[in-house]
Amino acid sequence: xxxxxxxxQYQKELLELLLTAxxxxxxxxxxxxxxxxxxxxxxxxxxLRNPLVVVDEPSEVDQELDRCFTKLNEHYSLVNEAGSxxxxxxxxxxxxxxxxxxxxxxxxxxxxxxxxxxAQVDTQFDTEQQNVKTLFLFPVEACLAEHRxxxxxxxxxxxxxxxxxxxxxxxxQSGESSILVMPSLGVAERVVEILRDYxxxxxLRPELSHSISANSQGILVTLGKxxxxxxxxxxxxxxxxxxxxxxxAASSDFRPAQTRRKRTQISAFLSDFxxxxxxxxxxxxxxxxxxxxxxxxxxxxxxxxxxxxxLTYAEGTKLYVPVERLDLVxxxxxxESGSRPGVDKLGGLNWQxxxxxxxxxxxxxxxxxxxxxxxxxxxRRDPFSEDSPWQQEFEDAFEYxxxxxxxxxxxxxxxxxxxxxxxxRLLCGDVGFGKTEVAMRAAFKAIADGKQIAVLAPTTxxxxxxxxxxxxxxxxxxxxxxxKEQKETVARLSEGKVxxxxxxxxxxxxxxxxxxxxxxxxxxxxxxxVAHKEKLKQMRRxxxxxTMSATPIPRTLNMSLAGLRDMSVIETPPSDRLAVxxxxxxxxxxxxxxxxxxxxxxxxxxxxxxxxVETIYSIADLIKKLVPKARIGVGHGQLNETALExxxxxxxxHETDVLVATTIIENGIDIPLANTMIIxxxxxxxxxxxxxxxxxxxxxxxxxxxxxLIPSEQTLTPIARRRLAAIREFSDLGSGFRIAALDLExxxxxxxxxxxxxxxxxxxxxxxxxxMLERTVxxxxxxxxxxxxxxxxxxxxxIRIPEDYISDMG
Numbered sequence: 162x163x164x165x166x167x168x169x170q171y172q173k174e175l176l177e178l179l180l181t182a183x184x185x186x187x188x189x190x191x192x193x194x195x196x197x198x199x200x201x202x203x204x205x206x207x208x209l210r211n212p213l214v215v216v217d218e219p220s221e222v223d224q225e226l227d228r229c230f231t232k233l234n235e236h237y238s239l240v241n242e243a244g245s246x247x248x249x250x251x252x253x254x255x256x257x258x259x260x261x262x263x264x265x266x267x268x269x270x271x272x273x274x275x276x277x278x279x280a281q282v283d284t285q286f287d288t289e290q291q292n293v294k295t296l297f298l299f300p301v302e303a304c305l306a307e308h309r310x311x312x313x314x315x316x317x318x319x320x321x322x323x324x325x326x327x328x329x330x331x332x333x334q335s336g337e338s339s340i341l342v343m344p345s346l347g348v349a350e351r352v353v354e355i356l357r358d359y360x361x362x363x364x365l366r367p368e369l370s371h372s373i374s375a376n377s378q379g380i381l382v383t384l385g386k387x388x389x390x391x392x393x394x395x396x397x398x399x400x401x402x403x404x405x406x407x408x409x410a411a412s413s414d415f416r417p418a419q420t421r422r423k424r425t426q427i428s429a430f431l432s433d434f435x436x437x438x439x440x441x442x443x444x445x446x447x448x449x450x451x452x453x454x455x456x457x458x459x460x461x462x463x464x465x466x467x468x469x470x471x472l473t474y475a476e477g478t479k480l481y482v483p484v485e486r487l488d489l490v491x492x493x494x495x496x497e498s499g500s501r502p503g504v505d506k507l508g509g510l511n512w513q514x515x516x517x518x519x520x521x522x523x524x525x526x527x528x529x530x531x532x533x534x535x536x537x538x539x540x541r542r543d544p545f546s547e548d549s550p551w552q553q554e555f556e557d558a559f560e561y562x563x564x565x566x567x568x569x570x571x572x573x574x575x576x577x578x579x580x581x582x583x584x585x586r587l588l589c590g591d592v593g594f595g596k597t598e599v600a601m602r603a604a605f606k607a608i609a610d611g612k613q614i615a616v617l618a619p620t621t622x623x624x625x626x627x628x629x630x631x632x633x634x635x636x637x638x639x640x641x642x643x644x645k646e647q648k649e650t651v652a653r654l655s656e657g658k659v660x661x662x663x664x665x666x667x668x669x670x671x672x673x674x675x676x677x678x679x680x681x682x683x684x685x686x687x688x689x690x691v692a693h694k695e696k697l698k699q700m701r702r703x704x705x706x707x708t709m710s711a712t713p714i715p716r717t718l719n720m721s722l723a724g725l726r727d728m729s730v731i732e733t734p735p736s737d738r739l740a741v742x743x744x745x746x747x748x749x750x751x752x753x754x755x756x757x758x759x760x761x762x763x764x765x766x767x768x769x770x771x772x773x774v775e776t777i778y779s780i781a782d783l784i785k786k787l788v789p790k791a792r793i794g795v796g797h798g799q800l801n802e803t804a805l806e807x808x809x810x811x812x813x814x815h816e817t818d819v820l821v822a823t824t825i826i827e828n829g830i831d832i833p834l835a836n837t838m839i840i841x842x843x844x845x846x847x848x849x850x851x852x853x854x855x856x857x858x859x860x861x862x863x864x865x866x867x868x869x870l871i872p873s874e875q876t877l878t879p880i881a882r883r884r885l886a887a888i889r890e891f892s893d894l895g896s897g898f899r900i901a902a903l904d905l906e907x908x909x910x911x912x913x914x915x916x917x918x919x920x921x922x923x924x925x926x927x928x929x930x931x932x933m934l935e936r937t938v939x940x941x942x943x944x945x946x947x948x949x950x951x952x953x954x955x956x957x958x959x960i961r962i963p964e965d966y967i968s969d970m971g
Contacts (some may be wrong), residue, residue: 214270216299272302279871279885310393314390329361346384365381390402400410442502444490445482447512448480467483515925538582543581552606561595564595569729585708586708587729588708591711617682685709712857742865745885753784768858770840797823835862837865840868848887851885902917
C-alpha cells in the first residue's frame with residue numbers, strides 16, 4: 162500500500178487504515194483494496210466449462226455496460242482527486258477489452274426484439290449522426306444465423322364465453338392447438354364444463370407431458386401458473402390463462418353473462434395496476450389528477466403497519482390512499498396519447514368544478530342524442546321493399562366472398578331499412594375491410610325503390626375514390642365534372658335523373674336539392690366541420706343515414722351509449738388479403754434503393770413518409786439520386802388545397818411512382834398499386850399512427866412491404882423499442898382492433914362523441930368519463946340509479962405479507 166500511494170495527500174488516511182488493519186480489525190471498504198495483496202486475475206468465465214451466454218437485448222446490455230464503466234471511471238477520478246484511497250477500476254473489474262475477448266470465444270444466444278436487421282449499421286450514410294456511445298461487444302457480423310420466433314399477446318375476452326367458444330372452434334378447424342392454463346383443478350374442470358355447454362370439446366390434462374406436440378390440433382385444459390397468455394403463430398399454438406378469459410375480479414364467478422354482476426371498479430383498476438409505474442398519472446375520484454409515486458408502508462399504530470399508495474398533487478402536496486381503497490383511483494388515459502395532464506391542487510375547488518362542467522356537457526350531449534333518437538323513433542317513413550331479384554343479382558356480382566362480419570352488417574342495415582323508422586347506423590371497420598361494399602348494397606336497395614343516394618367524403622381525393630368504386634360496381638357513366646357540368650348535375654339531381662351523387666360537403670349546399678333523397682352515406686364524419694355536421698344532424702331526422710368509420714370504438718363506450726346509436730363492427734379481413742411484411746431497419750441508402758426498385762419492377766407504387774416539411778424536398782432529391790427512373794411527387798400540409806389535390810390525383814392515376822409525404826396520407830386513400838411503405842424516423846410515431854400508415858398498403862391481393870427506418874438501435878427509448886416490436890409482430894390482418902387498443906380506441910371515443918367531448922375525456926380521464934356517461938344515460942332514461950355507497954370494515958388485523966416471507970425480491 163505504501164508503495165502504491167506515495168503522494169503526500171494519501172498519507173494521513175493510509176496511516177489510519179494501516180493501524181486499524183494491524184490491530185486485526187476490519188474497516189469499511191477493505192474488500193476494494195484487497196487486490197493490492199492478492200491481485201484479481203480470474204473472473205466468472207474461468208469457473209464455467211463451455212458456457213452458453215444468453216444475452217437479452219444486446220444493444221441495451223452494451224449501453225448499460227458502457228454506462229457502468231463510465232460511472233466507475235468517474236467515481237474513481239472523484240475519489241482520487243479528493244485524496245482518498247482507491248484502486249483504479251481495471252484492478253477490480255474486467256476491462257472492456259478483456260470482456261470482449263472472453264465473449265468472443267463463447268457460444269452466444271442473443272435475444273433481440275427487433276431482430277438483426279435493426280442492429281445493422283449503415284456506415285456509408287446517416288442523415289443525423291446520433292451521439293451514441295457503444296462498446297460493440299456484440300457485433301452483428303458474429304451471428305451465424307437468425308431464427309425468428311413470432312410471439313403475440315392474446316385477445317382478452319372479459320367473460321364473453323360465446324366469442325371464446327367460436328374462436329376455439331375456428332382455430333381447431335384451421336389446424337391450430339389451444340392450451341388453456343388454469344390455476345387450480347376446480348377452475349380447470351369448470352372451464353371444461355362451460356365450453357361443453359357451447360358445444361366445444363376440451364380435454365382436461367392436469368399434467369402436460371413433454372410428448373404433446375403443437376400439432377395435436379386439440380383444445381387442452383391444464384394446470385399451471387403463467388403471468389400471461391401468448392400466441393405462437395409459427396407453431397400454430399395459443400396459450401390462454403384464466404385472466405385472458407375472465408376479468409380479474411370475476412374470474413371465480415362463472416355464472417352466465419346475464420346474471421354476472423358488473424365487474425367492480427377495483428378490478429378495472431387492477432387490470433391497469435400491473436402497468437402502473439412511479440411517475441404515471443392517475444385520477445382519484447374525489448381529489449382529481451395526481452401522480453403515482455409508489456407504494457409506502459406506514460406505522461398506523463404501535464403494532465400495525467399499513468400499505469398506502471402515495472399520490473402527489475400540485476405544489477408537492479401528498480395524498481396517502483390505503484390499498485384497500487384502490488377503487489377510488491384509476492390510471493389516467495386520454496384521447497391524446499402521450500399527453501401530460503395538468504395536476505390538480507389537493508383540497509382545491511378546481512376538480513369539483515371540472516367534474517361539474519363535464520357532467521353538464523355530458524348531460525347536454527346525452528340529452529341531445531336521446532332527443533334525436535326519440536325523434537327518429539317517432540318519425541315514420543315507408544319501409545323499403547324486401548330484396549328483389551335485381552338486388553340478389555347485384556350482390557352475386559361481387560367478385561369476393563363476404564366475410565361473416567360483412568354479412569352481419571348487411572343484415573343489420575337491411576333490418577333497419579325494412580322498419581318504418583329512419584336508419585342511423587355507424588359502421589366501424591379496419592382500413593380495407595369492405596365497408597364500402599356493405600354501403601353499396603344499401604345504396605342499391607334504396608335505388609330499387611326509386612330513391613336517390615348522397616355519398617359524402619371529407620376530401621376531394623376520398624370523394625374521387627368513392628366515385629370510382631361506385632362507378633365500377635354500378636357501371637355509372639359519370640366522371641369528375643367541370644363547373645359547367647356541375648350545374649347540369651345539380652339540375653338533374655332536382656329532376657331525379659341522377660341516382661347517386663358522390664362528393665364533399667358541396668352536396669350539403671343550399672343550392673343542391675334532391676327530388677327524392679332516401680339514403681345518405683357518410684365516410685369519416687368526424688373530419689367534417691361543425692356546420693356540416695349540424696346539417697347532417699338535421700338530415701338524420703328525415704332520411705336514412707349510414708356513417709362509416711375506420712377508427713375502432715371502445716367497447717366500454719359502446720356499452721355506455723347502448724340504445725343511443727346503432728353500431729355494426731367489421732373485424733375480419735377479406736380472405737385474399739395478405740399480411741404486410743414489416744421490417745425495422747436502420748436508415749440505409751441500400752435498403753431504400755432496393756425497396757423502391759423491387760416495387761417498380763412489378764409496376765407498383767411507393768409511399769415514403771417523412772414528417773418534416775423543412776427537409777422533405779432534400780429526401781425527395783436523395784430518392785431521385787438513388788433511383789433516377791422513379792417519378793416522384795411531394796405532398797405535405799403546407800401546400801395549398803389545389804396543389805395538394807393535384808399531387809394526390811397524379812399518384813392515384815399512376816402518373817407518379819413515389820409519393821414523398823408527411824402523415825397527411827394517414828387517412829382514407831385507397832391505392833391498390835401502392836404496396837411498399839417506407840416510414841422515416843419510425844421511432845417518433847405512436848402505435849396507432851404506425852398502424853394506420855401501414856394500412857395504406859396491402860389493399861389488394863399483392864404482397865405488401867413496410868420498412869420502418871430508425872436512426873440507430875442504440876438511440877431507441879424502451880417504449881419506442883416495444884412499439885416497433887409490436888407493429889413488427891402484429892403484421893396480421895385485423896390486428897387493428899388489438900394492436901393499439903387504448904391509443905386507437907380513445908381516438909375513436911373522441912371521434913364518436915365529437916371534439917368537445919374529447920376535451921372532456923382529457924380533463925377527467927377516460928374510465929371516469931365512461932362511468933359518469935353510463936350513469937347520466939340511465940338517469941335521463943328514467944331508470945333506477947343505485948346510490949354509490951361504500952362500507953368500510955376495520956378489523957384491526959395486519960393483512961400484509963411479512964417482508965421476510967420472501968427473502969429475495971430479485
